[in-house]
Amino acid sequence: MSHYAYFVAGALVLVGGFGIARSRNLVHATICLSIAQAGTYVLLMAVGYQTNAPAPVFGSTAKPTKQVVDPVVQSLCLTDIVVSATVTALLLALSIQIAKRHDTVDPDELVALQG
Amino acid sequence: MNFHSGAAQLAPLAIVIPIIAAAVLLSVGRWLPRTLIDVLATGTAAATVGLDAALFAHTAGGRVVTWASNWTPKHGHSVGIVLVADRVGSGAALLAGALMLCALVFSWRYFDSVEAHFHALMLLFLAGMTGFALTGDLFDMFVFFELMGAVAYALTGFKVEDPTSVQGALNFGIVNSFGAYLTLMGIGLIYAHTGQLGLAQIGQVLDRSPLDALVVIAFVLVVTGWLVKAAMVPFHFWLADAHAVAPTPVCVMFSGIMVELGVYGVFRVYWTTFSGILPPDDIRRALLVLGILTAVVGAVMCLMQRHLKRLLAYSTIAHVGLFICAAATLDDSGTAGAAVYVLGHAGAKSALFLLAGVILARYGSVDEATLHGKGRDAKATAVLFAVAGLALSGLPPFATSLGKAIGEDALLARGYWIGPVLFVAVSALTGGAVLRAGARIFLGLGPVPAEDQQQTSGDQEERETQSLPRMPATMMLAIVTLVAGCLVCGIYSPITHALGRGATRFVDHAGYAQQALFGRAAHSVALPTGIDWTTLGVALGLTSTVLALLVAALGLYAEKIRRAAERVLDPFAMVGSGLRRLHSGHVGDYITWVFIGVTALAALVGIPLRQ
């Protein structure tokens, strides 16, 4: 049980990759990629968690203490979320253009780049 | 202890100057005439080259360490991010800047650009590469890697009217991003294990910890992202698709430096963080196996292409295999060889890509068969193409040949006789393929090749300019500079020696941490052995050149020979067409191969370590 969170993180990455590999629609593949990336969020947050420690936000009243949940991974995770959103935006833009040029977004039907 | 020298400001400035210029271009670009946009972008690239060159000069006596946000370490600990510029890192940044300068000069007459988007993206791309080369923090590497990636996807798909272009960009985007997320998983694992993010800081903790599965797998996952960028087999599939479709100036950056930065990332991370815990013999064997595979697959695929940019792309894959093999000796000589080879390759290969761009601008195709004999009137283009092709095949005294010789020497010194054989064979095959294409296009030699439906032809490629009757002076300038650079780096020994000493520092695990974390001055270093021209090196260079000419001739006139030898060569032909079928352009296949690649790498590194 103590490693369950890490396994969920790994499982998300694998499930996302699995989704891309069997995808029949590039928009679907792009979303699966963001599921794989969510695995990295879960791993980072799981690594930073400390049982029964409060959030690393002291507001104007709380007395600062060192025994908080790791704020470093939270900062990394924020960056990660931005990266995910932007990459998704770019890939969706590319999918729109592919649909325009090829009239399909099924990777099985996109055969322009072979050999 | 000195973290505040003036030189320390150079690294962040080299990263942010292109960023600021990109923002300015985006904001005011729509009102500026095209010429002014070109001048601004080129000027920014030149300024960045200046900063990188100053930084490179300052790394003679050691590394230039910059603690961003002024969080200088106390007793070797800090919460900040460190930039560590050494000879190899700042050299990579300098190379990126110089190539960007050439690419931008080349594109003066290129594209009827929509506002200044292309220029802004190119400058951000430069910022990403510079940052990746200079940072000393693992997560920061990931962030710069993503910057390089995001901008590169957009640049690859920039010709949105071109059907193949957007597909190549999407394949690139998905595979590369997935690789990056595996890297981030590795970073998460190593952070949980060590509680650090700086390369040197993680290294310090790992030096004192026992070797377990976590460390091995974290290493494998972290380098996976870099290896996807480096296009090592079987992570290489995206590269040919992306190169075949990206605008020519972008291909220059991809083949000349971005892919090489992937290789740089692998060895940077190995030396600074993992070399104290992972046994070198183990890593060497794993990387050599995959490096050799990469070189062979790249060379064979290269030979089978008729789409000129795809041909050059596969030759890049083959050369990446050689860079990995050279650096995988895990000593200073091999690393120096890889560095010199990368430098020479950047000159020769970038020039070839630009020449392909010129051909596309002039004849509206990059297909070797379609262009048969079309280029008879283009004398200057033909001469430059031949020279660059010969340089690629390892003709002394080009830097490609010198880098190849140093690499061969380093592999021989470790007892790998296969090193020179592989280097000569790959140079001959890739150089031969380039020379064959050149001979067909510019001299009209050999019969017109038959149509083959299975292959990507270069006819659909969209023109990137108006039709150009003559090569404009700016394009010529960029190409000549690159070829000349390749030559100068081969014969002007101070450059090689600077890289050689830099390689010795690059592989210095303890010295890196001492200087980055404690501000201790670097020791002076001796030149690694065997980094000058030797008789053996020249002989092997000439051998590969002669073989390349032979390969080219066979490619031109082999139809009869092949038919005669069909029965004998049948198994080879089957392997060839099977290999070709694997490069399917299908993103699902590519992701599957990423999983297989990670498994293979983990098995190669991990299984021998089990007690």
Place this chain on the structure above:
Amino acid sequence: MMTAVVGLALTLVLFAGVAVVLTSDPRRQAVTLSLFGLSLTVLFIVLQAPDVALSQLAVGTAFVPLMVLLAVSKIRGGR
């Protein structure tokens, strides 16, 4: 008690993630993706990460699904 809540949130995320991958129609996927974003938000709140939860809420449940919907409607309309 807390461990059980964390375990529950993690399981929720895992199931939602699998559901998104198995939804093959991208238009419906926008909805499951939004729910997946919500389950991640819950997980981050439980893991004492309000900043990340807020980001995930804004990006994962609103911004990205909105882009997906727009892209899908363009792709369908264009055909």
Place this chain on the structure above:
Amino acid sequence: MSRTARMWLLGLGLIGVGVCYALAALDLPSFGSTFHPYRDMAVPAAVAHGAANAVTSIVFDQRGLDTLVEEIILFGSVIGAVALLRPSREEQEHGPSPMGRVLEPTRLLGYVMLPTTLVIGVDVVTHGHLTPGGGFQGGVILATGLHLLYVAGSYQALDRLRPVALFEHGEAIGAAGFAILGIAGILTSAAYLTNMLSYGTLGQMFSAGTVPILNAIVGVEVASGVIVLLARFFDQAVLLGHQRESISVPQPGELR
């Protein structure tokens, strides 16, 4: 590769990577442990710089370079998406397609939620150094909130409130502002992106030095960037029609 072959190979790869990852994960410190060396340095550093929200302190101060690059990734992606979604030759604008009847309650909900969301967005940006949130979260809330107007059924109102060109400048200014404030760190203090202002008292509005300023800059950049991005997607989905006739090839029979 055939689909079957791919699935077999994929299964092999998934098992391989899964086993590797599981082996590594079993060596991790157990979930919820107290082993956080970086945290032990970062929290005191945040407090010393007067930041009541340790996460924001790490984002904008301790690991500010990461955040700068992250904002540039967003900046570059927006430029990239705008370039990729530029209308091609065979497309032309044809006014917003009728979106069908918007139910009155939905419309009302949109109008009511809009000001609320905008206020929340601004609050999240400005108090980022004190409470959860910051420039990024607030920026996304602001930008997405604006698009509630679309839910309210008024694409015209959305279009008026959203002069895309202006937001492109906002984005550029945000990106450049972050980078230039970093250079100010070199000029006034010793290093790039130094937090050079007075740190103030923990928990006060004007505390944590440059952090609130960077927060606001990022808020502008993110809000503008996301608005531009969504505007381009809206243009594609709502405004641009594909003129199929202009690219369709005449059939042989039609040529006579």
